[in-house]
Amino acid sequence: MSDTGYLPKEKIKDFLKELAKDAVVYAPCLEGDIVLFRPFSEERTLCLDRPANTPPKSVIYPQSETLFAFQYKKAPEDHQKMSVELKADIGVPNMVIFGARPCDAKGFRIYDRVFIETNTPDPYYRKRRENTLIVTLSCAAPSPGCFCVAVGGGPAHKEGSDVMMTELEGGYVIEPVTEKGRAILGKHVIEDGKPYLKDAQHVQAKAHDEVRNPFAPDELPKISQSLFNFDGFWEQVVGKCVSCGACTYLCPTCYCFNITDEQGIGSGERVRSWDACMFFHFTLEASGHNPRPTKFQRFKNRVGHKFIYYPEKYEGVIACCGCGRCIRYCPVNVDISEIVNYLKDTHQELHWASSRKEGTQPTVGSTKDE
Amino acid sequence: MNNAEQIKETIARIFPDVETVICYQQGFDGLHATPYFISIPEQVNKLIWNPLCAQNLTSYLPSIKKKVGIVVKGCDSRTIIQYLQEGLIDRAKVVIIGVPCTGVISVKKVLREIGHQPVVDVVFDDNGNIVVKTQKGEKRLAIADVCPDKCTTCQYPTPLVYDHLIGEPIASNKPKEDVYKDIREFDAKTLEEKRAYWEKEFERCIRCYACRNACPMCICQDSCIAETREPHWISQRLSLQEKFMFHMIHAAHLAGRCVECGECERVCPMDIPVAKLKKKINAEMKELFNYETGVNPDDKPPMYTFNVDEAKIKEHKL
């Protein structure tokens, strides 16, 4: 068996059907004018020509999941006595994520470090992650706002994927990335891809050159602490942010969650659901005190977590994969790459500080295109 | 002198009477405009004014304490009037630069037309078109074909309240009877159809609350009952029922207050037509109380008041 496969375009549905024999296959499907990962079936319209509006993160890390159900039981002999019965079920089918983009797949690596590669792995996440095969489609061209190459990724970056597909005119070249991914080559509709490998590599290289790098020429952006800790900076750059959850919920690397007990009568469920640092309630304490009452502080955390705290904890890895979704779908066009760019520039730091001294507010973007 | 230049000049004049001016600058690409907060007059050189300046900037007003200048279109001015009705802003602290508007652009509609390609360049020609260049070529679109739905029935292209008006007032040429036509058409569907429609739409909702946070009239924000645990209106589960409930909360709290700016719909990353629910209520407010939001600062929102004898509310028989 060759190391490379080839999937002719007209066989793509057969391929998905073959995969669906022993797994639930999530694929990007067109709904109205947006693209969402849905369990694939014949009636759906596959859409591979642009990244999905939402990353596939909810397949492995659902927006809301029941950790366990609980039920209060009265002791028959003494009704004053109550016991609680717990029921947990992490039954997870085999799953395939088909048509994720390299940034989406890389996002799962960000989660793995937090949920699996720790002393207390998360059984729910781990089970789903282990049961899922990730078949990624490399990007032939950048999408509006994306900047993967600037944060250690790229349009054919393989981290997190089990299989990498690259689109050519008549079909997809298939490169297994992991052992798990190799099994794909054995599927009926997959042909030998060796003759096409060169073409695929060419497509990949071309795409890589087309992606913008807002932090160039730096290898990876390095943030200036003093500017980061200057409140005036944040007030100015995120004054327009409306503090919603669009950026975090659409982000393939955001993983913060909330745990709540959803009570019924005599029973209930402990639910884990996504949370977002942009929400006021995220840090609201039981006393009523909120250490991050303003959106500036909350935004600072969002950038800090991705570009300072996570890298500090995990060997310099930046917890942003540059997919550009937060930029594309932000209601008010807040651009995280622009903000990080300000933060890494020491020249900017002087600029912001001096405008503060003069009593004027610094001019956002004043060094840009001037 | 074109509008952009006149706006810049006006802004330069109102400093230092105001501390900040809210206007627009270019966003991350040529197809996007983004709010621009100016605090020194020199910053105006980055200001832009074109049909991409669709966002309703007035949403920022209630949270700003200092004296502020703001650029508003006809529809945006209704928000200011609604704020005045509800006592949410101090008129003396807002300097309004009104710009008569011939219609803005829905970026979502343009993206659909250009197949969601990244844009290389955007220009406007003199015949009411937007020309969008992408790697795959150039597309010329009539602005009227890619405007948000609200523009197709706009009754107030000229701001209803302003301190400075840029250019000449424009009168609406859209028939008044058409404003709620879409609502009447939807109303005519069967209950099952309507229920199925909303279930399909709301199923996509990710409860990011962008619609709520972008809504100028959603003023509770941090204490919104969609998120509080006490009272506990909705759970953290992801069921359709919770999503439905959230949207009913937004709609009910906007009853007789929604200014039909369409922000909720513009910002939704899941493309959910959330403004429709509120527009329906507005249609009923018009019918019941002959009330229209955001047109007269002396009006009282209908849910804030009552008549002992209601002319249009009949007792319901069983």
Place this chain on the structure above:
Amino acid sequence: MSGVAGKELRIVGFLCNWCSYGGADTAGVARFKQPTDLRIIRVPCSGRVDPLFVVKALLTGADGVLVSGCHPRDCHYTDGNFYARRRLEMLKRLLPFIGIDEKRFHYTWVSASEGQKWQQVVTDFTNQVHKLGPMHAKKESEG
């Protein structure tokens, strides 16, 4: 869908403390025969009834919701029911827009002395809801 004969449906009633709750009591004391589907929640005034109470009930399992307060001009707090009337009328007109039959929701005014009227309202509304059948029949409800 036809009514479920003999089977109780879930109907929630929000009754103001000063009039309608009294009216229901009067009907009870007089032993007027009434259907038993209604579950009453006593509220200080019909003005306390947020239209969202009704929505929440309908979305989470109720088959019908009844709101009843003092007659206009008789509200214990002078104008609670005047505000209620506007809000509830708004809701009545909104429900069909989201695909809920407005007949599942009724608001009315019953005084403390109107035991007979109360009996009539409950009977008629219960019948009306039974005619529509259970709201969540097709869907698995969360209970």
